[in-house]
Amino acid sequence: MKNEPLAYRMRPRTLDEVIGQKHLLAPGRFIHRMVKAKRPVSILLYGPPGTGKTTIANALANTLNLPFAELNAVDAGQKDVEKIVADAKMQGTTILFLDEIHRFNKKQQDYLLPYTESGLITLVAATTANPFHDVNPAVRSRCQILELKSLEPSDIEQGIERALADAERGLGKYSVRLDSEALRHFAEASGGDMRKALNAVEIAVLSTDPDDDGTIHITVEIAVECLQKKSLSSDKNGDGHYDLLSAFHKSLRGSDVDAALHYLARLIQSGDLIGLSRRILCVADEDVGLAFPAATSHAIAAIESAERLGFPEAQLPLSKIVMELCLLPKSNSVTTAIGRAMQDVETKHVGDIPVHLKDAHYASAKKLGRGVDYKYPHNYPEGLVEQQYLPDALVGTQYYHPKGLGQEKQFAERYAYIRSGGKAKPKSD
Template sequence: MFLFEAARNEPLAYRMRPRTIDEVIGQKHLLAPGRFIYRMVKANRPVSILLYGPPGTGKTTIAHALANTLQLPFAQLNAVDAGLKDVETIVENAKAYGQTLLFLDEIHRFNKKQQDYLLPFTENGLITLVAATTANPYHDVNPAIRSRCQILELKPLEPEDIAEGIRRALSDADRGLGKYTVQIEEASVAHIAQTCGGDMRKALNALEIAVQSTDEDDDDVIHITYEIAVECLQKRSFSSDKDGDGHYDLLSAFHKSLRGSDVDAALHYLSRLMESGDLIGLTRRLLCVADEDIGLAFPAATSHVVAAIESAERLGFPEAALPLGKIVMELCLLPKSNSVTAAIGAAQSDLHSKHLGDIPLHLKDAHYASAKKLGRGVDYQYPHDYPEGWVDQQYLPDALKGAQYFFPKEIGQEKQFADRYRWIRQKRSK
């Protein structure tokens, strides 16, 4: 018997869950001939794996399909509400009945002791662990567990994969909606496939609502129009877990699009970030770009960003999108220079890699009465006493004399700073 011989009152997404690996839709980078899971099944040599990816991409499905395909006893736990005693029970059952596939969902919720308990049993093959997490396993899963598992990333399903799942559900009379006579417009299929965010579960839930809430016509046919599909899946699905790995990927893509001067890409990721509601993360990226990637090429970029943030906060959404969109476009189109970032990085690097030496005596604090007795501040030359506002004197410690951290770029307003900087260094070298 298959694990998913579900009752008819179970949700469609549950009933249509693939029973074997051959039925799984998508994830071809893992399941296609020659890929890892395909080879594992063909060799009939189950190994422990750690699946991570967004919700609805097939982590639970693959675990059940593997157990059915490999004909292994199956046990399932969710680390949110399971404890060490639950794991111990499964291990004892495995000792009695043989090698068992344990599907452990949300494994990152287990503490180190709970994860470590599984180690000897995954090592000797008694337990084939299929662990699942929406979090980055390199951040949240015990290294000892990671070392015993093949880490496999699941990706959001493509629209064509979702469309295949919809058609499969409509034609399956046993587990799907095949008992109904349904006529569905291609535009309806496309809308669900495009707007479910790569989540098969959301797509099938929307399809089931559409079919079961639409009356049959005189010929007992249910017509699913585009308007019905929109009503049943009104809002595009986005991952908005602000602590999740995907959200940090979104912030990274936003920053790199700004740095790369791609206005269209930056506006796309801005829209996704606004949809997620992470105004703080979004505005921090804007400020960082102004200083890290534009820098001296247009120093006023920082104040422009601050003004845009204040405007957005006062307006609130949806109008906040206007100042945010405007500053995103401005940052993209401004000249870019990372000379500030590079200069600070080089200066900080010397702190940990070189002998620094003492601060020159003439630069030391001389505000107290006895400072001159210690040689503090003696021979200091006050730059404002000189016509050019500059005088040649040593500022770096002896050990770093002549060090150069700033390498200006001939771009935007930084060219003015570059000219002044070169003039000073030339005067000093004479």
């Protein structure tokens, strides 16, 4: 239809056209194998909006050349499902795409069970909610549960460029000059949502008057207006956004809660959840480190919560982990320790592994002296025994220099005790 939005018109017709989700679609991955075997099975897709749930369902039906039906659980009723089942009995195996399945009540979900069990209906269900909380266990047990991930900016750029080049379904009939800064803004500020990005591009093209030569010139200012998201940076070289990420990271490292929240708000405004998440995880490992080792699992939980919730609610778990990371004691001993070890490996002749540490799990190992003099620590008090672990060239090397802050204080005492051969008793004992 003439008024169909660009994202709808550009929806991939086959799985080969789908952008992103390589963890499911690449050769050897689950959906690729299912298609290769020509054995459709019911699947439950969950993930953020605009990541391709409807797209995959349509493309799967086209690739397998099967009848396709589509319902949205928000407005579909029992009679709608019954009609699809009746049609499937005449047409044969049918792929039913059921969007927002979590909005179906238990009775409605249960109605599909015998037909998915028999294979008459191949259910492709979709939800933005956690299926383990909101989908009937009986339905879950009959589906492969597949998580879709937010698209990368490079994926969004690929989709935009494809739409601009496609004269049949896209915007190829227009002469469009899209500035690189505008393309980057559409890709990064859309939050991994292809639908949002494509529809914003279409608005930009259709609402911008052409230049004298007939070219429609889309600037970053136009992109900001059409996506209704502030520009990631006024710096046209893109440095400003990385400056923002850097300031955020350094404020976390410096334990300045207020500054970190300020930069967090600006990053939320930009929609760069991926860059934001990477910095949060990096701070947990690099800057908090052994002072509070559980910071990493806390950060992962917060990021997963943010991804499930989507914005604006995602700002709550993000704010909580940012404040926690600021207030925790800091130690970069993990970073410096592996840095020293890597430098030795890259710049020194480190020598051979001590023979008593070498693999001895084969018949002739003892003839080579391998593992013969190895002392099994569990056979000694406190699991400690004096024996050489480092290569000869590195004996006595100390990579780990504990800071002794937070929980690392106990690790520091234990480390000193180990290095002393059990002579420097930990104070905590």
